[in-house]
Amino acid sequence: MSDALVIDRIVRSRRKTVALLVTPDGRLEVRAPQRLSRGQIDAIVAEKSAWIRKNMERARHSAEFAPAREISEGSRFWFLGRIYPLHLSGNGVARIHFSTDLTLPVKALPKAADMLAGWYKNQARKILTEQTEVYARQFGLKYRSLRITSARTRWGSCSQLNALSFTWRLVMAPMEIIDYIVVHELAHIMEKNHSRAYWNQVERMLPDYRTRRKWLKTNGRLLDLSIDADESRIR
Numbered sequence: 001m002s003d004a005l006v007i008d009r010i011v012r013s014r015r016k017t018v019a020l021l022v023t024p025d026g027r028l029e030v031r032a033p034q035r036l037s038r039g040q041i042d043a044i045v046a047e048k049s050a051w052i053r054k055n056m057e058r059a060r061h062s063a064e065f066a067p068a069r070e071i072s073e074g075s076r077f078w079f080l081g082r083i084y085p086l087h088l089s090g091n092g093v094a095r096i097h098f099s100t101d102l103t104l105p106v107k108a109l110p111k112a113a114d115m116l117a118g119w120y121k122n123q124a125r126k127i128l129t130e131q132t133e134v135y136a137r138q139f140g141l142k143y144r145s146l147r148i149t150s151a152r153t154r155w156g157s158c159s160q161l162n163a164l165s166f167t168w169r170l171v172m173a174p175m176e177i178i179d180y181i182v183v184h185e186l187a188h189i190m191e192k193n194h195s196r197a198y199w200n201q202v203e204r205m206l207p208d209y210r211t212r213r214k215w216l217k218t219n220g221r222l223l224d225l226s227i228d229a230d231e232s233r234i235r
């Protein structure tokens with residue numbers, strides 16, 4: 001009754017053995033010899049499924065619940081491009097609420113990372129669904145589904161079947177940047193690459209996209225995400 005594991009990427013090389021790798025954001029990569037068939041790879045993955053699932057679970061858990069930095073009085077949290085310092089109060093309700101700052105009772109500290117991740121994720125689902133619908137409607141684009149991930153290494157992606165995914169960390173960025181990522185992924189519905197034709201499409205949808213992309217390049221790492229140049233990732 002267990003679901004088949006999805007292989008996110010197969011990298012073929014001259015190697016003689018198969019290596020399975022679970023990435024920090026919980027995706028499965030297979031390094032395989034040139035001649036090994038897809039059926040043989042699937043059999044190996046099936047055989048190692050318990051190990052893979054254990055590591056995916058571990059990756060997912062650490063990505064969601066272990067922020068790169070310590071959470072304490074004065075820790076700074078981004079939301080929609082603004083910074084909110086954390087204020088620990090003696091008592092009160094353990095509830096995430098951003099106003100001029102983010103206040104949490106001291107007793108909620110052990111759960112703070114968990115609570116924040118959950119809060120960001122809800123915001124991300126709401127904001128990204130809305131913005132994606134706005135741009136998709138405006139440009140007559142149809143996407144298959146929209147998923148919120150905990151990825152640290154990419155902002156978003158668009159699959160061959162036009163399934164979109166965005167990391168919840170994106171809502172730390174200003175709205176204009178969120179829109180750029182939304183447009184970036186929607187444009188991949190028409191062009192599954194980063195060709196000249198692709199960027200022309202992005203420019204038609206968002207004429208000032210270069211400024212936004214530059215902001216991301218300069219400030220992206222402040223949002224705890226590294227930028228990576230793989231296809232269908234943000235450059």
Ligand SMILES: [Zn+2]
Pocket residue numbers: 184188193194231232233234235
């Ligand atoms: Zn891309």
